[in-house]
Amino acid sequence: MVFNSLTFLVFFVVLLVLHHLPFLSWRAKKVNLLIASYLFYAAWNPPFILLLWASTIVDWFIARGIYAARDKTRAVRRSWLVISVAVNIGFIGFFKYGAFLLENWQALMSAFGIVYVPPQWNIVLPVGISFYTFVTMSYTLDVYLGRAKPIPSFLNYALFVTFFPHLVAGPIVRPTQLVPQFDEPKQASRSQLLWGLGLMILGLFEKVVIADGGLSSAADTVFAAEKPVGFWDAWLGTLAFSGQIFCDFAGYSTIAVGAALCLGFGLPDNFRMPYAAIGFSDFWRRWHISLSTWLRDYLYIPLGGNRGTEVRTYVNLMLTMLLGGLWHGARWTFVVWGGLHGHYLAVERWIRDRTGIAGDPVHWFNRLTLVLVTYVLVNITWVFFRAHSFEGASRILAGMVGLAPDAEPVLPTIYMIKVAVLVTGIVATHWWMRDRELERVVSRAPWWITGLAAAAMLFAVIVTQGSGTAFIYFQF
Amino acid sequence: MGNSGHWTEDVTVREIPRTRLIAISWLVFALVLTGVVAWEWKMRSLGLVAGDLDDSKAQWAVERRKIAAGEFDDVVLVGSSRILFDTNLDVFQEVTGRRPIQLALAGTNPRPILTDFANDPAFKSLVIVDVTPDIYFGDWLGIPEFSGVIHYWRDQSPSERFGNEVGVVLSRRLAFLDGDYTLPKLIDQLDVPNRGDIVRPYLSVWKVWETNEDRQTFLWSGIEQNERLRQHARTVWGPFDGAPMDPKAIDRAIQESVEAVKKIRAHGGEVVFIRPPSAGLYYEHEQRAAPRRKTWDRLLRETGAFGIHFEDYPDMQGLDVPEWSHLSRESAKAFTRAYAGVLMKEVPRLRDPDPGKS
Numbered sequence: 092m093v094f095n096s097l098t099f100l101v102f103f104v105v106l107l108v109l110h111h112l113p114f115l116s117w118r119a120k121k122v123n124l125l126i127a128s129y130l131f132y133a134a135w136n137p138p139f140i141l142l143l144w145a146s147t148i149v150d151w152f153i154a155r156g157i158y159a160a161r162d163k164t165r166a167v168r169r170s171w172l173v174i175s176v177a178v179n180i181g182f183i184g185f186f187k188y189g190a191f192l193l194e195n196w197q198a199l200m201s202a203f204g205i206v207y208v209p210p211q212w213n214i215v216l217p218v219g220i221s222f223y224t225f226v227t228m229s230y231t232l233d234v235y236l237g238r239a240k241p242i243p244s245f246l247n248y249a250l251f252v253t254f255f256p257h258l259v260a261g262p263i264v265r266p267t268q269l270v271p272q273f274d275e276p277k278q279a280s281r282s283q284l285l286w287g288l289g290l291m292i293l294g295l296f297e298k299v300v301i302a303d304g305g306l307s308s309a310a311d312t313v314f315a316a317e318k319p320v321g322f323w324d325a326w327l328g329t330l331a332f333s334g335q336i337f338c339d340f341a342g343y344s345t346i347a348v349g350a351a352l353c354l355g356f357g358l359p360d361n362f363r364m365p366y367a368a369i370g371f372s373d374f375w376r377r378w379h380i381s382l383s384t385w386l387r388d389y390l391y392i393p394l395g396g397n398r399g400t401e402v403r404t405y406v407n408l409m410l411t412m413l414l415g416g417l418w419h420g421a422r423w424t425f426v427v428w429g430g431l432h433g434h435y436l437a438v439e440r441w442i443r444d445r446t447g448i449a450g451d452p453v454h455w456f457n458r459l460t461l462v463l464v465t466y467v468l469v470n471i472t473w474v475f476f477r478a479h480s481f482e483g484a485s486r487i488l489a490g491m492v493g494l495a496p497d498a499e500p501v502l503p504t505i506y507m508i509k510v511a512v513l514v515t516g517i518v519a520t521h522w523w524m525r526d527r528e529l530e531r532v533v534s535r536a537p538w539w540i541t542g543l544a545a546a547a548m549l550f551a552v553i554v555t556q557g558s559g560t561a562f563i564y565f566q567f
Numbered sequence: 568m569g570n571s572g573h574w575t576e577d578v579t580v581r582e583i584p585r586t587r588l589i590a591i592s593w594l595v596f597a598l599v600l601t602g603v604v605a606w607e608w609k610m611r612s613l614g615l616v617a618g619d620l621d622d623s624k625a626q627w628a629v630e631r632r633k634i635a636a637g638e639f640d641d642v643v644l645v646g647s648s649r650i651l652f653d654t655n656l657d658v659f660q661e662v663t664g665r666r667p668i669q670l671a672l673a674g675t676n677p678r679p680i681l682t683d684f685a686n687d688p689a690f691k692s693l694v695i696v697d698v699t700p701d702i703y704f705g706d707w708l709g710i711p712e713f714s715g716v717i718h719y720w721r722d723q724s725p726s727e728r729f730g731n732e733v734g735v736v737l738s739r740r741l742a743f744l745d746g747d748y749t750l751p752k753l754i755d756q757l758d759v760p761n762r763g764d765i766v767r768p769y770l771s772v773w774k775v776w777e778t779n780e781d782r783q784t785f786l787w788s789g790i791e792q793n794e795r796l797r798q799h800a801r802t803v804w805g806p807f808d809g810a811p812m813d814p815k816a817i818d819r820a821i822q823e824s825v826e827a828v829k830k831i832r833a834h835g836g837e838v839v840f841i842r843p844p845s846a847g848l849y850y851e852h853e854q855r856a857a858p859r860r861k862t863w864d865r866l867l868r869e870t871g872a873f874g875i876h877f878e879d880y881p882d883m884q885g886l887d888v889p890e891w892s893h894l895s896r897e898s899a900k901a902f903t904r905a906y907a908g909v910l911m912k913e914v915p916r917l918r919d920p921d922p923g924k925s
Contacts, residue, residue, distance in 0.1 A: 538587040
């Protein structure tokens with residue numbers, strides 16, 4: 092089920108009551124949470140829960156196998172790890188990349204003049220598979236790398252994998268962040284509950300009001316255009332998508348954090364005002380933090396990170412970002428998106444190495460200029476992320492650089508006004524909040540200002556009446 | 568190291584703001600409650616009513632599943648908005664003794680649904696098909712809100728089904744829960760000057776209908792009572808400017824219909840076509856775009872099906888068509904009584920108490 096649905100509202104209220112019943116044991120409450128999490132997942136497509144169970148069980152046994160072999164050779168432990176990676180990547184490969192691989196195989200064959208007709212590939216992508224497989228893999232990898240012991244309790248482990256707030260779209264939690272929280276009875280304090288509900292309102296506002304209600308129509312209109320797109324339309328459509336994807340995904344993460352907090356658990360931040368980033372290493376410390384740190388810890392560093400030669404460092408960086416792009420979906424446009432970010436990171440690294448510049452500029456104007464330059468370059472990558480083909484991406488990019496001066500307008504004025512207002516608001520908020528924490532800002536603000544803001548957001552959510560649109564990142 | 572067995576414990580602990588959270592909560596509760604009550608009052612003053620369930624794919628799926636479960640009276644209505652708004656299910660039941668399943672969808676070509684029934688050997692019922700010429704005889708399949716509806720009723724997730732049930736319960740009590748009066752739609756419908764020749768959202772279809780239980784749908788009273796809304800609806804139908812329809816598309820529509828009728832009859836079912844009234848400029852445009860001789864008459868001749876064209880029956884004429892395309896609520900009753908009466912005379916299976924076994 093999606094967070095922005097009436098089904099979730101009923102589900103969450105029932106779960107909150109069950110979790111705060113005074114006479115239930117901690118073990119019974121954890122069983123409740125586990126069953127609720129499976130229900131949460133099965134409410135989309137019940138059969139796919141088998142995959143979730145398979146992924147959970149495989150990594151449970153493999154992690155124990157790796158730990159039991161800790162005194163044996165590295166090859167033995169590595170063979171256990173290979174099984175885990177093969178099973179998890181196999182699941183993702185089959186369900187997510189099967190059709191993509193067949194299409195590319197067909198294209199490769201036809202390049203050699205061989206006619207190959209692939210079979211029909213009507214496989215439905217299990218929601219959130221890329222997220223929960225990364226969660227289970229992080230557990231096995233942590234045990235393999237000696238960062239953690241196997242979890243003694245299967246219940247704690249299964250709950251760590253399946254805990255519904257993070258299950259289908261992150262944050263991609265690490266065992267060390269969440270599992271210890273299951274050791275002792277957890278019940279939200281009144282402050283945690285109220286602040287958790289506040290975060291859920293904020294997340295719903297971002298998703299329902301800004302992403303779906305405010306920006307999606309402009310982005311959809313521009314990216315669905317089949318004719319050349321003019322300068323303003325191309326830029327406003329792309330800017331709309333930049334706001335939409337942020338509010339959609341950050342909204343989800345904020346609701347997830349809030350929902351967990353209402354139950355007494357802490358989940359890590361997944362976003363920190365990314366559109367106020369200065370440069371791309373800063374951007375990736377602020378955007379989808381749990382994925383970027385996952386890729387850093389389990390891919391970039393094992394590849395050698397920056398410990399080898401300079402060339403090797405750049406190769407590692409590019410490989411990590413290309414695979415990070417492909418993680419998002421089975422399309423070459425996602426690979427280009429990752430590749431562009433890899434290039435940005437490489438160029439930034441090269442400039443910093445050559446000039447010796449470290450840290451951010453002191454003067455605010457210089458910082459703001461770099462923020463805006465970074466944001467513009469990020470928007471160019473979003474074109475490849477949003478477009479479904481290179482042809483579509485080229486059409487938008489041509490418009491953005493003024494190569495389609497005679498293109499007919501596609502965006503109605505009212506959409507343009509909405510994009511201008513909302514995107515300016517988002518970027519301005521990121522700039523103002525760049526070095527601030529939300530909790531600190533709320534602590535310092537007069538309480539009634541916070542109340543007015545929360546009431547306005549909740550009221551807007553109610554009168555927007557979201558239609559329960561799925562979150563964009565579910566498809567990844 | 569705790570029971571979790573972790574060597575490195577960077578457990579996430581979330582900071583809670585030091586502020587008056589309880590006072591904030593009460594303020595939020597009071598303001599939102601006041602706001603929602605005021606909004607509900609405003610929406611009711613604009614003509615929205617509690618019990619308008621808002622049509623959707625989910626509502627359609629509920630009705631479609633009744634057919635799959637065999638829980639219906641052997642009559643199904645498919646079509647676009649006209650048969651949807653212009654049929655009063657109670658009156659139809661009163662005349663024929665059968666309550667039809669309403670599967671018509673606004674702004675949607677009914678042919679794919681007709682073909683879907685034709686491809687189902689288990690379907691042995693009477694289908695009444697609305698022929699709105701500029702939709703039925705074209706290639707356009709319909710508005711995106713209802714795309715994929717043929718599969719949706721099977722593929723709908725448990726979560727979506729439950730959510731729809733909850734939504735219906737709330738909609739029975741709250742008028743403001745109306746998909747045509749959401750905040751984004753109200754903003755999009757602001758009358759601001761527009762650039763170029765783009766169709767602006769101001770000229771999109773606003774609220775035109777009201778849906779109750781069993782997808783009983785009426786032309787919204789706001790259209791009947793408010794001159795501005797009525798004129799707006801007429802303006803929106805303007806793009807149907809009477810340009811002649813593609814003859815090849817008409818051929819395709821008729822051929823598809825011929826095949827569907829043949830298959831449905833082979834299963835033991837029956838098909839009847841119906842052309843509900845239209846008026847004013849819309850009617851004139853339809854006459855030019857899809858002349859009766861080239862469309863309706865051919866459809867009946869080539870399919871061999873029985874059809875009811877409103878022009879052929881005196882009691883189906885002179886009815887109130889406020890925005891030229893759909894009947895007023897009272898006229899819908901009169902029209903239903905008239906066409907259901909004709910059906911009772913002309914379609915023997917409607918007089919058969921158990922057509923499935925005859």
